[in-house]
Amino acid sequence: MTGRARTVTILLAFAWLAALVLAPFLVVAKISLAEVVIGRPPFTALLEWGEGAMPPALRVNWGNYALLFGDALYLEAYLGSLRLAAIATAVALAIAVPLAHAMTRAPARWRPALLVLAILPFWTSSLIRVYAWIGILGADGPLNRILQWLGIIDAPLAILNTDIGIVSGLVYSYLPFALLPVYASLVRIDPALGEAAADLGCRPLKSFFRITLPLALPGILAAGLLVFIPAVGEFVVPDLMGGSDTLMIGKTLWTEFFTNRDWPLASAATVLLVLLLVSPVVVLERRLFLRGEGRA
Amino acid sequence: MRRAGILPTLLLLAGFALLYLPIVALVVYSFNDGRLVSVWSGWSLRWYRALWDNRQMLDSAAVTLKAGFVSATLALVAGTLAAIVLARAGRFAGRSGFAGLVYLPLVMPEIVLGLSLLLLFVELDLDRGFATLVLGHAGFSAAFVAVVVHSRLVAVDRSIEEAAMDLGAPPLKTFLWITAPMIAPSMVAAWLLAFTLSLDDLVIASFVTGPGATTLPMRVYSQVRLGVTPEINAISTLFVAAVALVILTASLVNKGLIPGRSNGDSA
Amino acid sequence: MTFLSLRNVAKSFGGVTAVDGVSLDIERGEIFALLGPSGCGKTTLLRLVAGFEQPDAGAIRLDGQDIAPLPPYRRPVNMMFQSYALFPHMTVAGNIAFGLKQDRLPAGEIGARVAEVLKLVRLEGLEARKPHQLSGGQRQRVALARALAKRPKLVLLDEPLAALDRKLREETQFELLAIHRRLSLTFVIVTHDQEEAMTLAQRMAVMDRGRVAQVGAPRDVYEHPASRFVAGFIGTANLFEGTVAGQDNGLVRVQSPAAGCAVAVRHAGTLSAGTAACVAVRPEKLRLGDAGCDNGFAATVEEVAFRGEATLCRARLATGHALTLSLPNRARAGGDAPRAGAAVRIGFAADDAVLLTS
CATH class of the missing domain: 3.40.50.300 (P-loop containing nucleotide triphosphate hydrolases)
Incomplete structure (x- = not known):
């Protein structure tokens, strides 16, 4: 692509991104420095256009950030989100890696069907899947009934409205996000490598850990990020499956925004969340997303 | 070909059971006659009838489908443009910043996207409603379109486009006649992905939409909060069926309808 | 134009x-x-x-x-x-x-x-x-x-x-x-x-x-x-690196440590003695036997490879320098090519070589 066509394409695409990706974040950053007021909109302006005052007075309020760091509620919400998301990511990967490996080992004629089965939940509404999962875990749901019928437990397990419930919900929601990249990176590995390892005297399990896993590591890392990041900010799962004492930042933000209508504080919390999430991505960005892009 | 061992087969069965059993249970119980979701009292379509009489649900379904259609189309155009820039424009000042903006919505929780888009619309004094809903959905699903189209675009031999220009076709014509037909399957897939993303979305819609444009997931969510009801099972079943239909169509398009790709030989 | x-x-x-x-x-x-x-x-x-x-x-x-x-x-x-x-x-x-x-x-x-x-x-x-x-x-x-x-x-x-x-x-x-x-x-x-x-x-x-x-x-x-x-990219060339020793009658003599002696080559221009130069000869220009040649060397045949229209032959001089010869297979019965290990004389005409200075 050369010349004018190239310039026009770049400008069009950039205009779109600037309007719908960049601008919203700038607005959030701006409002996070405002003060909450009762009115429409429910915050103060950053620039005060006083009685013909030129230049306008700049009113920066760092109070929201001070509140975030000072208030145990927010710190706990951040830490709680990170902790639950990390546990959920680990569990999801622990399921996804062997499962994806088994998919690559399946006979060739099964593999397209298995792939469709792995992709299908990805396309299904996460809300509906969480709802279905709640149905399974409920006090009189199938899981408890089977366990009781087997005589393993006497009284129904209380899984819903606990942290375990949240983790299980996150794992169930985001397992497809982990499965696909792990499968994609495993399937790219030349089977001859495993055969070479076996030929050189390496047992299958050892060759999985020494050969397959290191080669699939970028895909596994990508899968981990794809689970971890949305899980940190997840709203539906903690809202529907968590207990009243569960603190996750997504839910806290929602409450702050819709119930308390403190938009500046919610904005500041969002800015912190973005910083929290973007920093690991920036570090891993080159390895995960920009690889294999058209060379200049 | 290798035969599947016992352990991998068990793993596959357990893994896919975990993914699908909840959905299967949900579908089955949507045909349950009783009000209690956990007690089976015979087959019935009563919850589907109840759904059919629920005007609010039907209105929301219409809003959701319309928003999905328009936003997916917008996202397809914008996302394809971004993919072309990333795959074909070479180096330019700010390229890595550009790539970052393209992929940012992929790595942001929905709640962040929803909140920031809402604040933008408030800042611009736009009335919240169908238009803001569409813009919000298009804004974040364009990122997914870009990823899907980009991955296909980099696989297309660049000299094919050069050949078209060499034979006298200007850039726009080259895109429409040569590039677009070659990446058409990925564009169809990307549109479908954007469409289902819009259909599924609860969080962003809750922020950016306004009165009169309540989406189906928002209605479902407010009902689910009140507890598990068979009516939700019914609507979820319809949802799952619709998605399965879309996926089936997409794989047919990818497999059979694009000539030259059916027999899997490399052209 | x-x-x-x-x-x-x-x-x-x-x-x-x-x-x-x-x-x-x-x-x-x-x-x-x-x-x-x-x-x-x-x-x-x-x-x-x-x-x-x-x-x-x-x-x-x-x-x-x-x-x-x-x-x-x-x-x-x-x-x-x-x-x-x-x-x-x-x-x-x-x-x-x-x-x-x-x-x-x-x-x-x-x-x-x-x-x-x-x-x-x-x-x-x-x-x-x-x-x-x-x-x-x-x-x-x-x-x-x-x-x-x-x-x-x-x-x-x-x-x-x-x-x-x-x-x-x-x-x-x-x-x-x-x-x-x-x-x-x-x-x-x-x-x-x-x-x-x-x-x-x-x-x-x-x-x-x-x-x-x-x-x-x-x-x-x-x-x-x-x-x-x-010379090296188009076809194969045997190179004798050295310095110009003298020039007369259109023939330049290049003193080459690789050859172990002075090598004569036809060259039109004038070169001052001591200039670094290289004599290049194509494998098919080398002959077995140096009767009537301007240049001649004693060598031992190391490898012989039959190539159909010609036989490739690798020979080493007493200096350790290796030469490649391409010998046409004129007779069906063979016999044009020497055997590995044979001691041979190799020669070429000054007209068939090129003097390279760059």
Whole structure:
């Protein structure tokens, strides 16, 4: 692509991104420095256009950030989100890696069907899947009934409205996000490598850990990020499956925004969340997303 | 070909059971006659009838489908443009910043996207409603379109486009006649992905939409909060069926309808 | 007047110089080859002429017109791509007609021209096929037909035969020559294959690291290489490095430690004694036995390899320097070639060697 066509394409695409990706974040950053007021909109302006005052007075309020760091509620919400998301990511990967490996080992004629089965939940509404999962875990749901019928437990397990419930919900929601990249990176590995390892005297399990896993590591890392990041900010799962004492930042933000209508504080919390999430991505960005892009 | 061992087969069965059993249970119980979701009292379509009489649900379904259609189309155009820039424009000042903006919505929780888009619309004094809903959905699903189209675009031999220009076709014509037909399957897939993303979305819609444009997931969510009801099972079943239909169509398009790709030989 | 003229053309990519001040003159109607190892800049040069790259410096003129500012789709130049770059979703006829449609020719004219070039490349009857239904050789012909259909002033061919197997490649070379003669177009061919360049081209430019090392007819370049690089890249050369010891009657004597003595070579110019120089001799110019030769060495045969039309023979001098000989197999019964381990004399005439100073 050369010349004018190239310039026009770049400008069009950039205009779109600037309007719908960049601008919203700038607005959030701006409002996070405002003060909450009762009115429409429910915050103060950053620039005060006083009685013909030129230049306008700049009113920066760092109070929201001070509140975030000072208030145990927010710190706990951040830490709680990170902790639950990390546990959920680990569990999801622990399921996804062997499962994806088994998919690559399946006979060739099964593999397209298995792939469709792995992709299908990805396309299904996460809300509906969480709802279905709640149905399974409920006090009189199938899981408890089977366990009781087997005589393993006497009284129904209380899984819903606990942290375990949240983790299980996150794992169930985001397992497809982990499965696909792990499968994609495993399937790219030349089977001859495993055969070479076996030929050189390496047992299958050892060759999985020494050969397959290191080669699939970028895909596994990508899968981990794809689970971890949305899980940190997840709203539906903690809202529907968590207990009243569960603190996750997504839910806290929602409450702050819709119930308390403190938009500046919610904005500041969002800015912190973005910083929290973007920093690991920036570090891993080159390895995960920009690889294999058209060379200049 | 290798035969599947016992352990991998068990793993596959357990893994896919975990993914699908909840959905299967949900579908089955949507045909349950009783009000209690956990007690089976015979087959019935009563919850589907109840759904059919629920005007609010039907209105929301219409809003959701319309928003999905328009936003997916917008996202397809914008996302394809971004993919072309990333795959074909070479180096330019700010390229890595550009790539970052393209992929940012992929790595942001929905709640962040929803909140920031809402604040933008408030800042611009736009009335919240169908238009803001569409813009919000298009804004974040364009990122997914870009990823899907980009991955296909980099696989297309660049000299094919050069050949078209060499034979006298200007850039726009080259895109429409040569590039677009070659990446058409990925564009169809990307549109479908954007469409289902819009259909599924609860969080962003809750922020950016306004009165009169309540989406189906928002209605479902407010009902689910009140507890598990068979009516939700019914609507979820319809949802799952619709998605399965879309996926089936997409794989047919990818497999059979694009000539030259059916027999899997490399052209 | 020169048909295609490149003047001091330069192009670099992100600090890496691909083409470094190339000047070339290509005449109307000739087949001109750009030959060189991979990474020497020959393909970049072709892409500069086609318009896919913009030169950093220099001028490109075609038929008197400066074409550097023109985008590829406005240049009267067509290219045959190494990958063929056939449009996978179009038929053979659709591919060939594509360029004609861009010129908005009437449908009848397009049909006639498509039929004409299909006949030219002997693909009649395949117009409705898609590229993936063709063999490699057929695809190659479609790519050629597509590049010829617009009757461009200049046809650029990027490694046109590289993807074909050896047998097909040889046949296609002669077909390409026949097509060129019939159409009397100007061809510029990029290739890394010296045999292909020598078979096809009337003149060729040997390129090395972005520069033109030598331009000339294949025979001139082969028999009178201008540098060690050209001597080594085109064919095989036995090199005797040394310093000029003296000069008389058009013969230069080069004192070479590798040879263990002075080597005589015919050279027109004058060189002062002590200049570093190199004597290059082609393997087929070396003879077994040095009777009547200007130069003669004692050597031991180490390896003998039968090659069909000739036998390759590797011999080592007492100095440790190894020579390669190509001995024609004139008699069916053999006996032309020595056995490994044999002590032989090797000679060559001063007229058959070249003196290289660069």
